[in-house]
Amino acid sequence: MTPFQDVLSSGRAQVGVIGLGYVGLPLALVFAEAGLRVTGFDVDAKKVEAISAGRSYIQHIDAARVATAVGQARLRASGDFRHLVECDAVIICVPTPLGRHREPDNSFIHRTAEQIARTLRPGQLVVLESTTYPGTTDEEVRAILERGGLQTPRDFLLAFSPEREDPGNPTYSTRTIPKIVGGVNPESTAAAAALYALAVERVVPVANARVAEAAKLLENTYRSVNIALVNELKITFERMGIDVWEVIEAAKTKPFGFTAFYPGPGLGGHCIPIDPFYLSWKAAEYGVQARFVELAGEMNRAMPRWVVSKVVEGLNEAEKSVKGSRIVVLGLSYKADIDDDRESPSYEVLDLLREMGAEIAYCDPHFAEMPQKRAYDLRLRSVACNAETLAGFDAVVLCTAHREFKDPALYAGVRLLVDTRHAVAAASPEGPMRLVRA
Numbered sequence: 001m002t003p004f005q006d007v008l009s010s011g012r013a014q015v016g017v018i019g020l021g022y023v024g025l026p027l028a029l030v031f032a033e034a035g036l037r038v039t040g041f042d043v044d045a046k047k048v049e050a051i052s053a054g055r056s057y058i059q060h061i062d063a064a065r066v067a068t069a070v071g072q073a074r075l076r077a078s079g080d081f082r083h084l085v086e087c088d089a090v091i092i093c094v095p096t097p098l099g100r101h102r103e104p105d106n107s108f109i110h111r112t113a114e115q116i117a118r119t120l121r122p123g124q125l126v127v128l129e130s131t132t133y134p135g136t137t138d139e140e141v142r143a144i145l146e147r148g149g150l151q152t153p154r155d156f157l158l159a160f161s162p163e164r165e166d167p168g169n170p171t172y173s174t175r176t177i178p179k180i181v182g183g184v185n186p187e188s189t190a191a192a193a194a195l196y197a198l199a200v201e202r203v204v205p206v207a208n209a210r211v212a213e214a215a216k217l218l219e220n221t222y223r224s225v226n227i228a229l230v231n232e233l234k235i236t237f238e239r240m241g242i243d244v245w246e247v248i249e250a251a252k253t254k255p256f257g258f259t260a261f262y263p264g265p266g267l268g269g270h271c272i273p274i275d276p277f278y279l280s281w282k283a284a285e286y287g288v289q290a291r292f293v294e295l296a297g298e299m300n301r302a303m304p305r306w307v308v309s310k311v312v313e314g315l316n317e318a319e320k321s322v323k324g325s326r327i328v329v330l331g332l333s334y335k336a337d338i339d340d341d342r343e344s345p346s347y348e349v350l351d352l353l354r355e356m357g358a359e360i361a362y363c364d365p366h367f368a369e370m371p372q373k374r375a376y377d378l379r380l381r382s383v384a385c386n387a388e389t390l391a392g393f394d395a396v397v398l399c400t401a402h403r404e405f406k407d408p409a410l411y412a413g414v415r416l417l418v419d420t421r422h423a424v425a426a427a428s429p430e431g432p433m434r435l436v437r438a
Contacts, residue, residue, distance in 0.1 A: 016038070040076070090124060122156065127159045349397060
């Protein structure tokens with residue numbers, strides 16, 4: 001048993017979680033609810049202030065959970081990274097975006113590892129949860145942590161455990177989703193598995209950190225490829241006069257050998273639009289061209305332009321041009337009924353319409369004001385989500401199937417609805433609306 005496991009078994013272990021976003025905050029809460037003392041670290045002072053006051057800034061995370069954990073002195077938040085020295089386990093939950101040329105950007109991981117290295121002490125366990133390519137943990141993070149002379153496993157332990165968050169999922173939560181764990185050595189695997197076993201229902205140890213890193217990429221590449229397939233079939237079947245949604249419903253009646261995936265306006269969320277490119281980039285280092293991965297990425301990235309082309313067609317049939325038309329996009333979130341807009345295709349749809357001369361607007365009950373993004377700064381506020389407001393637009397583009405957008409009465413006066421999610425029933429022959437599936 002390692003010194004870390006001795007501390008863990010004593011009940012005195014403290015856990016530090018770096019990055020209090022959609023991954024870090026729920027993870028910090030499940031550790032706190034398991035009885036551990038947790039310090040959440042973030043450079044965003046507003047998040048630190050909110051947690052310290054017992055508030056949640058993520059819609060699907062109940063504020064009562066935060067308030068209870070803080071009130072019981074099980075959870076605190078800090079922007080002072082010197083307190084990392086007090087933590088027996090340090091878990092990294094920072095972003096891993098793509099660069100300008102769709103290359104992996106591990107700068108957040110590197111900076112965080114450097115921050116940890118300043119206070120790293122014997123007996124600590126460090127776990128990376130941020131999605132990345134195989135080799136990051138035992139090559140890049142390990143090298144940074146060992147610069148000061150401490151070595152693993154002699155002095156500290158190091159592992160990778162991929163985050164598997166699915167915001168808004170009513171069936172699975174952080175506690176009930178199985179946790180994969182792989183260390184850079186057997187001692188690290190055992191220690192990390194023991195830590196997570198205190199807070200989650202099932203821990204799945206694997207051979208090493210590289211296997212754990214690869215498992216995460218496989219999960220999301222699998223989804224990316226299959227979504228790209230149905231997006232391509234949507235375009236193909238439309239030319240044949242076949243409804244892809246009806247085809248999917250028919251196919252999924254087969255009780256084996258088929259899993260239903262659904263088309264849409266493009267990929268959103270932090271994982272699926274990004275992770276496969278980490279895999280294809282790393283594969284190239286080994287002289288392998290990951291063709292399926294790259295083709296899927298191309299197909300999915302093309303979908304916002306496909307949606308805009310359907311808007312153009314719909315307006316043309318009404319003898320209108322995009323230029324000068326008033327067009328509203330429904331939904332900024334990348335999936336229904338949550339307040340997570342990371343990598344949402346809605347932004348590109350809006351930006352493309354703006355470039356074509358449209359007067360753009362959006363409606364989303366989860367976003368009163370449009371957040372500024374690295375690639376987009378449209379500075380819009382949500383219009384009212386009611387039939388009277390939507391009737392004033394030349395076209396309505398449904399990009400996110402929020403429950404509010406499924407009410408047929410909302411579209412009573414709409415002239416053109418481009419529905420990318422198959423969320424609205426077909427228009428009545430007597431009504432004014434032309435419904436276009438995209």
